[in-house]
Amino acid sequence: MNDQPNRRPRKPSGKSGKPYRRPQKDPVRFLAFEALRAVDERDAYANLVLPPLLKKARDKGDFDTRDAALATELVYGTLRRQGTYDAIVAACIDRPLREVDPPVLDVLNLGVHQLLGTRIPTHAAVSASVELARVVLGDGRAKFVNAVLRKVSQDDLDGWVEKVAPPYDEDAEDHLAIVHSHPRWVVSALWDSLGGGRAGIEDLLEADNERPEVTLVARPGRTTAAELLDSVGEDSALPGRWSPYAVRLSEGGEPGSLEAVREGRAGVQDEGSQLVALALANAPLDGPDEKWLDGCAGPGGKAALLAGLAAQRGAALLAAEKQPHRAGLVAQALAGNPGPYQVIAADGTRPPWRPGTFDRVLMDVPCTGLGALRRRPEARWRRRPQDLDGFAPLQRALLRNALESVRVGGIVGYATCSPHLAETRAVVDDVLKHGGGAELVDARPLMQGVPALGDGPDVQLWPHLHGTDAMYLALIRRTA
Numbered sequence: 001m002n003d004q005p006n007r008r009p010r011k012p013s014g015k016s017g018k019p020y021r022r023p024q025k026d027p028v029r030f031l032a033f034e035a036l037r038a039v040d041e042r043d044a045y046a047n048l049v050l051p052p053l054l055k056k057a058r059d060k061g062d063f064d065t066r067d068a069a070l071a072t073e074l075v076y077g078t079l080r081r082q083g084t085y086d087a088i089v090a091a092c093i094d095r096p097l098r099e100v101d102p103p104v105l106d107v108l109n110l111g112v113h114q115l116l117g118t119r120i121p122t123h124a125a126v127s128a129s130v131e132l133a134r135v136v137l138g139d140g141r142a143k144f145v146n147a148v149l150r151k152v153s154q155d156d157l158d159g160w161v162e163k164v165a166p167p168y169d170e171d172a173e174d175h176l177a178i179v180h181s182h183p184r185w186v187v188s189a190l191w192d193s194l195g196g197g198r199a200g201i202e203d204l205l206e207a208d209n210e211r212p213e214v215t216l217v218a219r220p221g222r223t224t225a226a227e228l229l230d231s232v233g234e235d236s237a238l239p240g241r242w243s244p245y246a247v248r249l250s251e252g253g254e255p256g257s258l259e260a261v262r263e264g265r266a267g268v269q270d271e272g273s274q275l276v277a278l279a280l281a282n283a284p285l286d287g288p289d290e291k292w293l294d295g296c297a298g299p300g301g302k303a304a305l306l307a308g309l310a311a312q313r314g315a316a317l318l319a320a321e322k323q324p325h326r327a328g329l330v331a332q333a334l335a336g337n338p339g340p341y342q343v344i345a346a347d348g349t350r351p352p353w354r355p356g357t358f359d360r361v362l363m364d365v366p367c368t369g370l371g372a373l374r375r376r377p378e379a380r381w382r383r384r385p386q387d388l389d390g391f392a393p394l395q396r397a398l399l400r401n402a403l404e405s406v407r408v409g410g411i412v413g414y415a416t417c418s419p420h421l422a423e424t425r426a427v428v429d430d431v432l433k434h435g436g437g438a439e440l441v442d443a444r445p446l447m448q449g450v451p452a453l454g455d456g457p458d459v460q461l462w463p464h465l466h467g468t469d470a471m472y473l474a475l476i477r478r479t480a
Helices: 027-042 046-060 065-080 082-091 102-116 122-136 139-152 157-164 172-179 184-194 198-208 225-232 271-282 301-312 324-334 387-405 425-435
Strands: 214-218 237-239 246-249 266-268 291-294 316-321 341-345 358-364 406-416 438-441 472-478
Touching (some): 027 046, 027 102, 027 122, 046 065, 065 102, 082 102, 082 139, 082 172, 102 122, 102 139, 122 139, 172 184, 172 198, 214 225, 214 271, 225 237, 225 246, 246 271, 266 301, 271 301, 271 358, 271 406, 271 472, 301 316, 301 341, 301 358, 316 324, 387 425, 425 438, 425 472
Parallel strands (some): 291 316, 291 358, 316 341, 358 406
Antiparallel strands (some): 214 246, 214 266, 237 246
16 A cells, blocks of 8 residues: 555656656856857847846845856856867767757857866766756757767867867968867968967967956046055055056956946046057147047947046047947946036948047947957857958048048047958058048057057057057048
8 A cells, every 4th residue: 555645656767767856957057058048149248148147146146256256257268268169079979060059059068168178077067067958958968968078078178179170280270270269260360460470379369268357447537546446455456557547456356346437437448448548649739639539439438538538638529429329328438527528429421520620539440349359259259251341341431531520730540449450450551542631640659668569650459468458559640
């Protein structure tokens, strides 16, 4: 007789006869998977997707600081090393990688990163990944994940790279692409722009895969770098390397927790972007210096710095941004600026202002963003060579209109967050060749103390040389 008639019999699992166990959801790995799916399905950026997911998890009580740090590492580490991990997974399966469903590949790459890119023990990395697969994919595909990760666990990262990457002497670009997890065409483009031999390009690609520092900017007239350092504390921050307005937070620093950032007196801004704005502001100028323009102002970081600098000289800034919602972000960044400014939604290729209106113009043009791969690692997989063809006419049109917008004797700063020659020197050379009435100004003396600025007169910053995004700047004076 059954003494417990209401208890359901345990469900056997497959041939083993073991009792069925419901998969257990690990909040950290599940969140990391959610973020990766958003990046893939919606073309979202991890730096925009991850913060609200982490906040939601903290608010629910699912996460502590260590959990948030692990989730962040899993997401960014997987995205940075995606190319390398794809090659390793491809070597462990009996079908083309393109035939693996994207959610399965995300779970696999999360697992490979735990095995090869972290100190998580092998058994824990495999079991946690298989459990995640059971939750989000089902038991059947979890077995596939288990089989692949057990193959991956048989060697370390160096061993796998030696197996899947061609020798450097046989195909240098493909070797670097797999070893350093960049698309081949990006490796080629960066190498062309950087010049030099193997050591320099390897240093650059390695720098692209490092976690960037969080850098703050003290907005002039509202706070100073010294005040920021004092509020953060010497143990948690350092002065900027090059910009007198920069403060570098130590690892794990939360800029949103600082009162100066919440109040808009300071903001998060890479030091390279600060240097570009400062160089334009400090370029020598004959005649009046009263009207400044930021012609592609969104989301507002450079505009806020320029507005503060302009106010100190009694000048006014007009910040123009084509997209209305981004113009709103610019307005938020400039709110509270001590001097006169105006924010408008306007297309820099069809400007509403009269020609020759401004003394200084910054045109930080839309680009591929290949200079910010440390911060947006997914961009390297999202961009295609043909994207350059789409940006080229816009970049030239914006620069031509910037030169028309500045008065004779005034200065234009053409800037991009891409070192690709097709977006930098090619644009400047083409516009100057066909436009006339303008000349390049040496930008290097305006970045005092910054080493390795090349032959000039334009400037290309680099992550591995300067610790900044790969910002480009050409300063151009209108002569007629």
